[in-house]
Amino acid sequence: MRPRHSLYAVGTLVFSSLVVYGAHAEAPALLPAPLTVDEVLEASNVAAYSPPAFSPDNRFLAYVVTENARRREAIDDEQLLRNGVAWYGVASDIWVSDLETGTRRNLTGGTGDNWAPSWSPDGRRLAFLSDRGSVGTAVGPARLWVWERASDALRQVGDADVREGFVGTNWTADGRSVLVSLFPEELGREGYAALVKGKVPLPGSTAGVTAKVFEFDPSASGSGPSTDQVNLDMFRRDLGVIDVEAGSLRRLVKGLRIASYSLGPDRTTIAYTVLTRPEKPGTGQYLFEVVARDLGTDTPRVVATDVRLDLFGGTFSWSPTADMIAYRTAGPLATDEIYVVSRTGGTPRRVAQNPPADPLGLEEVGQPVWDPAGRSLFFVRKGVLWRAATDGSGAAAFASLPDHELQIISPHHQSLFSPDRGRSGVVMTTSPGSKRVGLATVDLKTGAVSLLFEEDKRYGGYGTEPAISPDGTRVAYIAEDALNPADLFVLGGDLARPRKVSQVAPALTGRVLGKAEIIEWLSLDGETMRGALVYPAGYERGKLYPLVVKVYGGSSISNDLNRFGYAIAAVENLQLYATRGYALLLADSKLNLGTPMVDLMKSVMPGIDKAVELGVADPKRIGVT
Known part of the structure; x- marks a missing residue:
């Protein structure tokens, strides 16, 4: 027979709400200086989808910080859509850290929404949206x-209707102009917002399909029913x-469904993917042109057609000499295939072919990156680094580390991080167990793989x-741990220990x-199942504590062990409980x-028993959320 405390927890699993059981269910006495809700919600954080940017002389690092204390009212998504403001730029500021002196400052001073910093080739200017x-x-x-x-001056450049594009801003080679994403000229801001909101039908064949799902807003001008799963006109x-001097705009591409784009290493060329159509209704597979x-x-020049990519079309990269594109x-x-094609056109050459890493197509596929010489491409499959020769002579698993998964650093850089210029590459590692x-x-x-160092942290921000x-x-990257919120760290070419260069919260x-x-x-x-057992702040061995069990069906939430607050979102920060005398269990679970x-129940109940057996959880005070 299962212990009696497990029966109490069963009810909470069924109702999926936080309930604390037992005759002594009152909250424990507060510990000194527990975190407050306001402290957690108003704390700043490194902005999502906003990679930092080194100045050309490596002296400065620009980055984006979301100042959550400035978020005093909700902003309608339609307002952001109509104005071209990125949701991850709301209440955000551009900061710059001096990597020599260690000083840092807020350039934009809490005015407006600011994002996407990019240094000019000579380092004299920093562009942003x-x-x-x-x-x-x-x-x-x-x-x-x-x-x-x-001059330390900020100035607006022209009045072009730019809009977020998840790519940021990029300077051209002459240092005079910045490549930007714009509202379609033929639609303008209002027309684009109406098009996306109204879900106007997209061209495409529905031959052989008899069942249709209609969804549209009849109040929107010119709207009509569409059977697409996603409004691709977004x-x-x-x-x-x-031109940053004159403020003048020159449009290069007009009115296309551009999913992703990338400036070449020479800053004189651009590649982009155009979403042409869904391959088959209901499958979630989309076909693209690579241009x-x-x-x-x-x-x-359209260099590849009918290319199967995911919805965001970003799994392509330029060669170091900007004469080839890999996708x-x-x-x-x-x-899982990789092709190489000349930027001037020709038949794409397949250089790697594998079965899908995930048969359901749900696993995110990373883009291939080049070696410094442009002779090989590297990509990751199931935590193993693969190498493919760009001449098509072969592809194979190249590097692995037992009990670890390897990850390419900054795929959007398009080349492997190699501080010694081609003798070795540096990758990130993760141990799924620890x-x-x-x-x-x-x-x-x-x-051959050599571990430089390993630590109880989590790398990477939200996108x-x-x-x-x-x-x-x-390389500059985000790192956090259970006790310290995310900040930026820089690792130099000597590969010594990284140093912290920001103090965001x-x-x-x-x-x-x-x-x-x-x-x-x-x-x-x-x-065998795992979970992250969080001890109360000021934990005393031998004392029993009320236990809150967090479950998300079918997921491995113990992976949040090294997230600050043990959760992605600030509103779920579990230190709000731990600093008030609660123990917590982030229990992994399996679903069929x-x-x-x-x-x-089969997955989680024995985990609750384990927390009790360890002498941490009070069997009379257990809740599940």
């Missing part, structure tokens, strides 16, 4: 802005370059990749918080089709 020129409105139209390093945009063009000409197929109907992360070198001749310096010798540092460890148990089906509640 902002609505700071608007007065008296919660959100205004986004514009290109520039910070002049010499990708419709123009691309253009803005290349020189910024100085008006003639684009990796993705999506539910795609096999949840520890680290960095390792890979010998690019032999594939924010690391950034590699222009000379390829440094000072109010949350140096606090007495709850620590955690991984525990294991056997499910009722005999399978048709028996979710039974599977949850």
Whole structure:
């Protein structure tokens, strides 16, 4: 018979709400200085989808910080859509850290919404997007802005209707112009917003399909029913370059559904993917064109057609000499293939072919990256680093580390991070068992992997990749742990220990918080399960504490062991409980089709028993959320 405390927890699994049981269910006495809800919700954080940017001389690092204390009212998504403001730029500021002196400053000073910083090739200017020129409105139209390093002045550049594109801003080779994403000229801001909101039908064949699902807003001008799963017109945009001296705009591409785009390493060429159509209704597979063009000409070249990519179309990269483009197929109907094609056109050459890493097509596929010489491509499959020869002579698993998964640093840099310029590459490592992360070198001749260091942290922000310096010798990345909120760290070419270069949330540092460890148990089906057991702040051995069990069906939430607050979102910060005397269990669980509640109980109940057996959890005070 199961212990009596497990029966109490069963009810909470069924109702999926936080309930604390037992005759002594009152909250424990507060510990000194527990975290408050306001402290957690108002703390700043490194902005999502906003990679840092090194100045060309490696002296400065620009990055984006979301100042959550400025978020005093909700902003309608339609306002952001109409004004071109990125949701991850709301209440955000551009900061710059001096990597020599250690000083840092807020360039934009809490005015407007600011994001996407990018240094000019000579380092004299920093471009970014902002609505700071608007007065008296919660959100205004986004514009290109520039910070002049010499004069310390901020100025708006022209009045082009720019909009977020998840790519940021990019300077051209001459240092005079910035490549930006724009509202379609033929639609304007209002027309684009109406198109996306109204879900106007998209062209495409529905031959052979008899069942249709209609969804549209009849109140929107020109709207009509569409059977697409996603309104693909959200990708419709123009691309253009803005002269930072004159403020003039030259449109390069008009009105296409551009999913992703990338400036070449020479800063004179651009590649982009155009979403042409769904391959088959209901599958979630989309077909793209891959297009290349020189910024100085008006003639684009379609270098590949009917390419299977995922919805965001970003799994392509430029070669170091900007003469070739590599792309990796993705999506539910795609096999895992990599092709190389000349930027001037020709038949794409397949250089790697594998079965799908995930048969359901749900696993994110990373883009291939080049070696410094441009002779090999590297990509990751199931935690193993693969290498493919660009001449098509073969592809194979190249480097692995037992009990670890390897990860390419900054795929959007398009080349492997190699501070020694081709002798070795540096990759990130993750241990699924211990949840520890680290960095390792890979010998690019032999594939031998050497672990540089490993630590109890988590690397990476929400969609924010690391950034590699222009000379390829440094990398800046986000790191956090259970007791310290996310900050930026820089690793130099000597590969010595990284150093912290930001202090994003000072109010949350140096606090007495709850620590955690991984525990294991056997499910009722005999399978090894894991969970993160969080001890109350100021834990005393031998004392029993009320236990809150967090469950998310079918997921491995123990992977949050090294997240600050043990959760992705600030509103779920579990230190709010730990600093008030609660223990917590982040319990992994397995689900099978048709028996979710039974599977949850089989997975989680023995974990609750384990927390009690360890002498941490009070069996009379257990709740599940």
